[in-house]
Amino acid sequence: MLNPFPIQFLALLAHLLLRVTAGVTLLILGVRHFKNRESLYPVLTLPLFPFGKITTILFICCELLIGTFFILGLHTQIAALVLMAMSLKMLFLRKRFSHPTLPGRLFYLLLLGISCSLFITGAGALAFDLPL
Numbered sequence: 001m002l003n004p005f006p007i008q009f010l011a012l013l014a015h016l017l018l019r020v021t022a023g024v025t026l027l028i029l030g031v032r033h034f035k036n037r038e039s040l041y042p043v044l045t046l047p048l049f050p051f052g053k054i055t056t057i058l059f060i061c062c063e064l065l066i067g068t069f070f071i072l073g074l075h076t077q078i079a080a081l082v083l084m085a086m087s088l089k090m091l092f093l094r095k096r097f098s099h100p101t102l103p104g105r106l107f108y109l110l111l112l113g114i115s116c117s118l119f120i121t122g123a124g125a126l127a128f129d130l131p132l
Helices: 008-035 052-072 078-091 105-121
Strands: none
Touching: 008 052, 008 078, 008 105, 052 078, 078 105
8 A cells, every 4th residue: 555645755854853852851851850859869769779869860860961862863772772771760660759850651651662763773864873
């Protein structure tokens, strides 16, 4: 069956759209979490790793770095792997982390899907990563 909208030449822009959308979202979340970091310290403290301040700073830095890498298209597949790990962690530990600035499980499920897609397909157009 023929495609009703034959615009396959724009396929690389789909990866660009996914990458930039995820990057901007992560930057916004990182800034929001940075502003509320004092209230996040006790929330992100775990029994096996009781250093909530270190966990919060690491979490915020990962969000900001991955968001920046996605927007620039720099080391996209490595950033996607880190985001997959973060998303899986937040999917499993979300009930433990109850804070208004932390998004719900559905959000992290969507980020997991975007990061899997970017890991498989690469950065797309307008990126520093070289297309294969």
